[in-house]
Amino acid sequence: MAIPAENRFESDPDEVLPDGHGLPDGWSVAAPDPGDPADVAALVHLLRAHEEAARGWASADDDTVLVEISEVGVRTRENLLVRDRRGDVRAWGSVHDRAAGRMLYSHVVARDLRDDVAQRCSEVLFAWAEAQAREVGAARGLPVQQIDTGAFAGDDRQHRWLAAAGFERVREWWQMSRPVEAAEADLVPDPVTWEARGVRFRLVRREEVDGVRTGMPDVDDLRAVHEVLEGAFTDHFNSREETFGEFVHRLREDPGHRWDHWWLAERVDDEARAGHGGTPEPCGALVGTHLESEDGPDGSYVEYLGVLASARGRGVAKGLLRTVVADAAARGRDRVGLEVDASSSTGADGLYVSMGWQTRYVTESWHKDVPVE
Template identity: 70%
Template sequence: MIPDDSRFESDPDELLPGDPPLPDGWLVDTVDPAVDADVDRLVELLRGHETAGRGWAGADRDGVLVEISDLGTRTRENVVVRDADGVIQAWGSVHDRAAGRMLYVHVVARDIDHRVAGACSRVLFAWAEGQAREVGAARGLAVQQIDTGAFADDPRQHAWLAGAGFDRVRSWWQMSRPVTPAEAGLVPDPERWEKNGVLFRAVGSADDGMPDEADLRAVHEVLEGAFTDHFNSREETFAEFVHRLRQDPGHRWDHWWLAEIVDAGAPVAAGALVATESISDDGPNGSYVDYLGVLSNARGRGVAKGLLHTVIADAAARDRDRVGLEVDADSPTGADGLYTSMGWTTAYMTQSWHKDVPVATPGVDA
């Protein structure tokens, strides 16, 4: 369930012992989503971080506001480092993602002195570890994982992460596939179609126009079951799952699909796909596959391929020009073969870096 109050510590001073090793006049501070200058600066920092790491920027205000707005205060916390003029030069964001897994965003300006940048980085890491102890203790854990990402071509970030005790644990292909208008006919109707005893359909709607809760729960159950043995899978409650996905700026209820086996009587949910809308500033929007899962007892029946055909046809019908997704580059399953055979190619690569933080304070019994 979603906590009524945040599990994080909102005062950074409580997590950073003594004076942070920053230049005179620099300070560690909170960020106010109502201050346009702060939001704009965070977007600027994140876009600079993306450009340095992969060659182009995609961050926008909506994405930043997910991290810092009041909507996410129960599961997120943020900190910034301001220079002597009050300009934000570094930003850390933590997200209580699921039991034992805390996501962490670590961004430092690219145009400041490298020694000052390193000092900012150390402050952010110290704050993040403090937050890991806070959220881990609130969840009753002995160890809390910090899970953060880096672009594969970002040596500065890699050096900082390794120096802070993080281990690179996984690589990911960020893939994209072009969509043509003709592919709107790839399936009979993205809302509902059937092939070989498998029914592919969008989640239903309740009388109030909201999605049918039973269908949403079916999607959650399928994904929890499909990813049980996957890398770094952590149990996420239904409330956590829905709350988190609704915060995505591209969230659309009509981008959720179920695949059901219907050749043996009552329909049985066997696969699910959750997508979002990718907003573009200078061209058509795209679709992005956040989740695609198939239960083990339904594999080999074309469920994954059928769901992918559905999201492609849906994107084409909406005049979108691409569908993106992420693939585990280190997975032994060879799942990437399906995507490449269907036209996906790798745009860039990212990495996952982890650090396990003991929750008990050193010298104090847990």
């Protein structure tokens, strides 16, 4: 499970930002200090205020910030802070070398700044992000590097800045949630493993100690999950090839990562075994995470759900969704969340709605292609 050998970004802001950033006198730019609790607290406050203003409610916490700035993500991420003359954090940019040709970018500017100062902070962050796109694109040997950033659907200020910086709004995403009742623990015979219509649904295998799954997962199972998802999303919007090492490293960064939230679906009928050397044929996968709550019950989240085209129509997606709901109910959780492409041609949204999911809020993808000099 190799991870990237080195950071492809430029860590020194002075190397990528033009001389004279144009910020007010006494303001500065620098990388955050992940070991400084004050920096972490400041970024949590900044991000929560951004969420509150743009979405209506906040969810960011220490873990949300640390996954971006801590040593865990140092090989695939870089960050830039804008500080005022008192040293307070007023803006934050974060880039993530997500996959070949795709760089994720987060752009947050304090909501209480005067408009002209806020816009200048925004322009500095965009200039830095484009420079980082050229750095990572050159390191990957690409002629063009995509910057992929997001915005809440109602955030007019962010939309205005993105359009002015040359970004194009390309997609909407429905952020959906479904309530979970305790009785739904019986939706499937056992979330660990069960079968229906020639398909077996099971957790990825892990080492057992005294009959309890406590060890690392089976690498072959993880590779099967990766291969299924790569195959299932080949024709989906903005799908980019991601190596196995990049895939596992990225998902393990998530604060809610749990190995016992990864499921495989396998065809076990005679036809599938005959075409797969006599062994079950992986045909679907679901990667879930644990959603912690500040108050009240926790939840589960469907990070990935994919079914190979050859297995569609067999109830694989529905079986995996029933499994994660039953698992959440058994754990005493009260909801399962997921994201769906509002323009998807697969009809996934119809399945989710039929199974009780409702849209809670909407996000958008904005893209810009940066020529690599």
